[in-house]
Amino acid sequence: MTGAPRRTIAIVGGGASGVILAAHLMKVSGGNVRASVIERDPRIGRGIAYSTELPEHRLNVAASRMSAFTEDPSHLLSWFRNKYPEARDEPGRFLQRREYGQYLADVFAAAAASASGSGGLVHIKAECASIVQVPGGLELRLSNGTSLASQIAILATGHDPGPHPDRGFASAGASVPPIDCDRRVVILGSGLSMIDAWLTLQARGHRGEIVAVSRRGLLPLPHGEHRNPIKLDRADIPFGTELSYFVRWFSDLIDEREAAGGDWRDVIDGIRPFNQQIWRDWPISAKRRFLSHAKAWWDVHRHRIAPDVHARAHEAIADGKLRLIAGKVSDIADRGNRTADLVVRLRRSGDRIALQDVSVLDCTGIIRDPATGSNPLISSLITAGMARTDPLRIGLDVTPDCAIVNFRGEPSDRLFAIGPLTRGTFFEIDAVPEIREQCQRLAVGLVG
Amino acid sequence: MLTKKGKYGLKALVHLSRLPAGQLAFVGDIARANNIPKKFLDAILAELRNAGFVQSRKGKEGGYRLARSPSEIKVGHIVRVLDGPLAPIPCASRTRYEPCDDCDEATCQVRHMMLEVRHAIAEVLDNRSLAEMRDTTNDDLDLPQLQQA
Incomplete structure (x- = not known):
């Protein structure tokens, strides 16, 4: 409608979710929105996931499913063919993450160009330190000393890379601090972040032993040839049942599929469109049990890696260059400078082994209690009562419409969150296929 | 179609949802009050317990109670546990699919419509909680009037 009041929207965080949301807002708003993305990194779209420059770091999802727009699945592949006309491009290919970061930067630039002259989309190179309520909206106080008035703010701050409060080592993944090539390195965790860190060490020509320690010692499994x-x-799906009942149903489904000559991946991939509803309908007891007992198994099947990366990891294990230990770190004596003496209690035997004077990389995963996280904005919102953690303490409490819920349990009409921060409500919200849908729904809800 | 098992299970859960929170009921009492064969009800309640909808306690003071608030339990979730996929006809289920031996699925207009019915069943049953089912006015005549209003 012409003459409709222009809305101002601030997006805190310019990684994948912030950029995809900005693009959707510009698409549906018809020029009635002025959006600012607050991101300290001058390279928008990179975030933690796509900052790496290493070609070995590739997407864990095939390019055909990584478009920023659900309704335009070939958007990424068309961009790729246009950008790198000389590259051989097979559908189903796992792009380099830096290429995807470049894609997101171009998606942002295109959205900003389309909006220039009407509403507008800008990148503010700063960090948001706090958000306060003011008459008629919000005020975002920025690290550069300025502040930004906005009617609506959306938190898209992603995973928390800060040190885990129990361990004190900054999270590692694709980005690994410099480590002497001959030192023994212990990586805490054996999931996707461990693979990233290991690939980084490999690319640097690391010669020392690399030991990955996780409770079950499970490596991510590889994607199949065809999806x-x-x-x-x-x-068909038994929503709302206890975890044991659901797991039995799900295992039977996998058995039936395999008995019919299919693959377990077909079932994991087939259930994915329903994961958010399964999570939402589980009683809280089932969610708790899932997080403590089933998640490690789920993660290695659900969060898979490119087949050639998987093959390389197995080769390194066979050659003794990568050692996988199933056990729990029972003691850490910090020696400073990211080194420590560790004691690991082995899962099967219960024996304790000592790993003396090793460099430590924390790749234990991305699920954190936001109240004790490293993001000062999130903790200040919780302290001020404008936000609270979800009952499982794995994200912020948000409604199915992404509205942040305050300490009294009331959803805000100005403050929203997307992406991994909303894990408590959506659970399956780490990857682009779900994030782009969430962004589209929120954009339509706010300005459509 | 809702089987007798499904119907009895829903009746038993409505019965339990009328009790003060935490109070247990004997299977015999639930069976008598709802006109359900007791042996059948034993089996039904055991399935509902496995699925996490009810809890049981053995012994003299024993019996069954709801495992969570009746406003958190959706009717469709109960029916799936007792009767399997919400499908009006076996060929309209994906996981418990059975083809009919007397028709060709590709040209079967009946199946096509039953897929739509399946969707409508889920729409109704997954959006009604056990508490809502318990509190609905028990009068068929009200239904068309409600829809017109």
């Missing part, structure tokens, strides 16, 4: 998800309908 062939089973067709499911919500009428």
Whole structure:
């Protein structure tokens, strides 16, 4: 409608979710929105996931499913063919993460160009330190000493890379601090971040032993040759049941598929469109049990890696260059400068082994209690009562419409969150296929 | 179609949802009050316990109670546990799919419509909680009037 009041929207965080949201806002707003993305990194779109420059770091999802727009699945591949006409490009290819970061930067630039002259989309190179309520909206106080008035603010701060409060080592993944090539390195965790850190060390020509320690010692599994998800309908799925009942149903489904000559991946991929509803309908007891007992198994099946990366990791294990230990770190004596003496209690035997004077990289994963996280904005919002953690303490409490819930349990009409911060409500919200849908729904809800 | 098992299970849960929170009921009492064969009800309640909808206690002071608030339990979730996928006809289920031996699915207009019915069943049953089912006015005549209003 012409003459409709222009809305001002601030997006805190310019990684994948912030950029994808900005693009959707510009698409649906018809020039009635002025959006600012607050991101300290001058290279917008990189975030933690796509900052790496190493070609070995590739997407864990095939390019055909990584478009920023659900309704335009070939958007990324068209961009890629245009940008790198000389590259051989097979559909299903796992792009380099730096290429995807470049894609996101171009998505942002295109959205900003389309909006120039009407509403507008800008990148403010700063960090948001706090958000306060003022008459008629919000005031975002920025690290550069200025502040920004906005009617709506959306938190898109992603994963918390800060040191885990129990361990004190900054999270590592694709970005690894310099380590002497001959030192023994212990990586805490054996999931996707461990693989990233290991690839980085490999690329630097690390010669010392690399030991990965995790409770179950499970490596991420590889993608199959072809993606062939089973067709499911919500009428089939036992929503709202306890975890043991659900797991039995799910294992039977996998057994049936495999007995019919199919692959377990077909079932994991077939259920994915329903993961958010499964999570939402589980009683809180089932969610708790899932997080403590089933998640490690789920993660290695759900968060898979490119087959050639998987093969390389297995080769390194066979050659003794990478050692995988199933156990729990029972003692850490910090020696400073990211080194420590560790004691690991082995899962099967219960024996304790000492790992003396090793360099430590924390790749234990991305699920954190936001109240004790390293992001001062999030903790200040919780302290001020404008936000609270979800009952499982794995994210912020948000409604299904992404509105942040305050300490009294009331959803805000100005403050929203997207992406991994909303994990408590959505759970399956780490990857682009879900994030782009969430962004589209929120954009339409706010300005459509 | 809702089987007798599904119907009895829903009746038993409505019965339990009328009790003060935490209070247990004997299977015999639930069976008598709702006109359900007791042995059948034993089996039904055992399935509902496995799925996490009810809890049981053994012994003299024993019995069944709801495992969580009736406003958190959706009717569709109960029916799936007792009767399997919400499908009006076996060929309209994906996981418990059975083809009919007397028709060709590709040209079967009946199946096509039943897929739509499946969707409508889920729409209704997944949006009604056990508490809502318990509190609905028990009068068929009200239904068309409600829809017109």
